[in-house]
Amino acid sequence: MPKRTLSLPRVIGHRGAAEAAPENTLASFREAKRQGAAWVEFDAKLSADNRAFLLHDDNIDRTSNAAGAARALTYDELRVLDAGSWRGPQFAGEKMPLLAEALALFAQEDLQFNLELKPCPGRARDTAKIVLDELAHLWPAAKPKPLISSFVLECLEIARDQAPELPRGLLLEDHPVNWLDLAQNLKADTVNIWDQAATPEWVAEIKAEGYGLLVYTVNDAARARQLIDWGVDGIFTDAPARILAAVGQ
Structure with missing residues (x-):
């Protein structure tokens, strides 16, 4: 049974407050804080020149004013893109932030976080090593330790070996027998599971083994209350204020 040293919140802002602001941007994290979230979740990967920055997709098409593979662009090339207008004109000019910029904001705003290692194809090892090294150098030792998660087992294995002091979250989309x-x-x-895979039986099984249990991504208040009633520890949501109103801190 794992040793639980991590105090989990009931609500974690998914990519910030992605329903109201462009995901994985500083504006989105500020909005999550404004809505009352004590924790946020975000995705970190590497540019072509090995700079750690925030983006969920392998490509920049959906969340910027350009197109193409993120791994093919240097951070200077990414930096000039508009990563906000797609969400609304009030976010025009918002950037894909460096990991360092996000960490500085979290420290300033007293935001705790779940960092998802989200490597571009073929870049799992470099992504995990560089992101974890940067985190070790930039995140204040006096602040609560962040949760490191990933769907990529290699990333979590590196996190286990390189930064054993950091809590780890196994991200799952389906319900593997193993x-x-x-x-x-x-x-x-923690075990972080997809809402559509969550059942009362699996929730009980995970909790009985002593793991923290987080469920993504839940924007419906009634569903969030049901999951908490089942014994889920916390909910990832694009709408922190709505879910906080339903389940509390």
């Missing part, structure tokens, strides 16, 4: 073996091998602290 989920417990995976969690034990990674020395995970």
Whole structure:
């Protein structure tokens, strides 16, 4: 059974407050804070010149005014793109921030966070090593330790070995029969599962094994209340204020 050293919130702002602001931007994190979120979640990957920055997709098409593979662009090339107008004209000029910029904001705003290692194809090892090294150098030791999660097992294995002091979250989309073996091998602290895969039985099974349990991505208040009633620890949501009103802190 894992040693639980991580105090989990009931609500985590998914990519900030992605329903109201452009995801994975400083504006989105500020909005999540404004809505009452104590935690946010975001995605970190590497540019072509190995700079850690925030973006969910492999491509920049959906969340910027350009197109193409993120891994093919240097950060200077990414930096000049507009990553906000797609969400609304009030966000025109918002950038894909560097990890360093996000960490500075979180420290200033007292935001805790779940950092998802989201490597571009073929870049799992470099992404995990560089992001974790940057986190070790930039995140204040006096602040609560962040939760590191990933769908990519190689990233979590590197996190386990390179930064064993950081809590780890096993991200799952389906319900693998060997989920417990995976969690034990990674020395995970949490299991983070997809809302559509969540059942009362699996929730009870995960909790009985001593893991923290987080569910993504839930924007419906009634569903959030149901999950909390089942025993889920926390909810990732694009709408922190709505879910906080339903389930509390």
